[in-house]
Amino acid sequence: MQKDGELPTTPGPAGPWSLVVPLKPLALAKSRLAGAGPGAPDRPGLALAFALDTVAAALACPAVRDVVVVTDDPAAAGPLAALGARTVADRPAAGLNAALAHGAAAVRARRPDAPVATLNADLPALRPAELFRVLGAAGQFPRAFLADAADIGTTLLTAAPGVELRPAFGGASRLRHLSSGAVEIGISGVDSVRRDVDTGDDLRAALALGVGPRTAERWAAYAG
Numbered sequence: 644m645q646k647d648g649e650l651p652t653t654p655g656p657a658g659p660w661s662l663v664v665p666l667k668p669l670a671l672a673k674s675r676l677a678g679a680g681p682g683a684p685d686r687p688g689l690a691l692a693f694a695l696d697t698v699a700a701a702l703a704c705p706a707v708r709d710v711v712v713v714t715d716d717p718a719a720a721g722p723l724a725a726l727g728a729r730t731v732a733d734r735p736a737a738g739l740n741a742a743l744a745h746g747a748a749a750v751r752a753r754r755p756d757a758p759v760a761t762l763n764a765d766l767p768a769l770r771p772a773e774l775f776r777v778l779g780a781a782g783q784f785p786r787a788f789l790a791d792a793a794d795i796g797t798t799l800l801t802a803a804p805g806v807e808l809r810p811a812f813g814g815a816s817r818l819r820h821l822s823s824g825a826v827e828i829g830i831s832g833v834d835s836v837r838r839d840v841d842t843g844d845d846l847r848a849a850l851a852l853g854v855g856p857r858t859a860e861r862w863a864a865y866a867g
């Protein structure tokens with residue numbers, strides 16, 4: 644298995660991928676983090692830190708060509724652009740799957756033959772080498788997905804060139820993606836790509852894996 648820091652220099656057989664990352668307005672994000680620690684956590688600040696650490700790690704992956712973030716949040720656009728991500732406006736009140744389909748369309752408007760992957764914005768422990776392995780496995784199939792750490796939801800869904808993404812996120816999306824014909828990626832040693840953060844327990848598990856610098860800083864400012 645690749646260790647962190649041992650990154651290949653080429654994008655791999657199916658790359659380079661365009662990633663679509665959905666990010667809802669920060670004031671509304673991460674509502675389940677309410678009981679994460681003492682007092683009231685800075686949920687918007689943590690949600691932004693998760694997103695920035697996720698996108699920075701994705702852009703450091705050699706299999707990734709570019710990242711498009713679908714968001715309407717004005718506070719997120721500047722720091723995301725500084726990392727090198729492009730932002731596109733969300734569809735008004737249309738929800739997560741519409742946002743993802745919209746992002747995939749924005750990618751393919753510029754690059755019609757792009758392999759496209761969606762990646763949730765709440766993966767603050769994401770490691771580029773693990774994402775590389777996941778995308779390498781996904782690239783063998785027309786559509787593929789990675790289940791979240793709980794084996795209930797989904798953190799990543801991919802579509803090969805010319806294949807429609809057909810996202811079915813929300814709640815128990817693992818079974819939905821499976822029954823839609825997408826292939827489940829079953830490789831081990833990719834915990835950082837599966838470690839989404841919804842609750843305080845999820846955040847503690849991500850901290851144990853090792854989070855990116857923005858999340859670490861926000862967490863330290865909050866929890867001491």
Ligand SMILES: Nc1nc2c(ncn2[C@@H]2O[C@H](COP(=O)(O)OP(=O)(O)OP(=O)(O)O)[C@@H](O)[C@H]2O)c(=O)[nH]1
Binds near residue numbers: 671674675737
């Ligand atoms: N652009 C966009 N992103 C969304 C939307 N709904 C959810 N997301 C994003 O989709 C990803 C997965 O969503 P959740 O894990 O439910 O995150 P969340 O909605 O912030 O968390 P909760 O408030 O606890 O449900 C996160 O990156 C969210 O920011 C939406 O309507 N539009």
Ligand SMILES: C=C(OP(=O)(O)O)C(=O)O
Binds near residue numbers: 795796797798812
């Ligand atoms: C959006 C999803 O779930 P959650 O909101 O639990 O992260 C999902 O996994 O499809």
